[in-house]
Amino acid sequence: MIVFSLRVTTAPAKRHALVALIEPLLAPTRVEPGCESCRLYADTDDAGALTLVEEWSSQAALDRHLQSEVRKSLIATMELSAQAPVVRFDTIARREGLEVIADSLARRAALMR
Numbered sequence: 001m002i003v004f005s006l007r008v009t010t011a012p013a014k015r016h017a018l019v020a021l022i023e024p025l026l027a028p029t030r031v032e033p034g035c036e037s038c039r040l041y042a043d044t045d046d047a048g049a050l051t052l053v054e055e056w057s058s059q060a061a062l063d064r065h066l067q068s069e070v071r072k073s074l075i076a077t078m079e080l081s082a083q084a085p086v087v088r089f090d091t092i093a094r095r096e097g098l099e100v101i102a103d104s105l106a107r108r109a110a111l112m113r
Contacts, residue, residue: 001036001092002062004054006074008081012047021077022052025070029054034061048082062089 010018022040029038036055043049056062078085 001095002056002059003088003090003092004056004062005051005086005088005090006077007049007051007086008077009046009049009085010080010082014080015042015048015050018050018077018080021073021080022050025073029065029070032061032065034058035065052077 008018019040026038026040029035034057036057038054039052041051041053043051054062054065056065078087
């Protein structure tokens with residue numbers, strides 16, 4: 001799995017312009033083959049910051065997405081950023097859930113005996 005994230009920051013008063021560029025991309029991206037998730041997050045500590053996070057099943061699926069017209073909107077979004085945008089591509093080899101917490105608590109309990 002590959003996680004693409006883009007964090008952009010602008011003046012709080014201009015955040016609506018960023019949302020106007022990104023929001024129309026969300027629904028179409030979510031239905032692209034290989035897209036596992038596509039979300040836009042607002043930073044509660046920085047009113048001008050937004051983070052787009054997309055999860056892709058493969059590099060090929062991500063490549064198709066980045067070679068599409070969406071690329072123009074992503075570049076326009078980056079150009080609106082008042083600070084250098086933060087772009088990341090993280091490769092996830094394994095994903096786990098609540099069992100990690102349960103295992104950690106079990107190990108702690110074993111150590112306390």
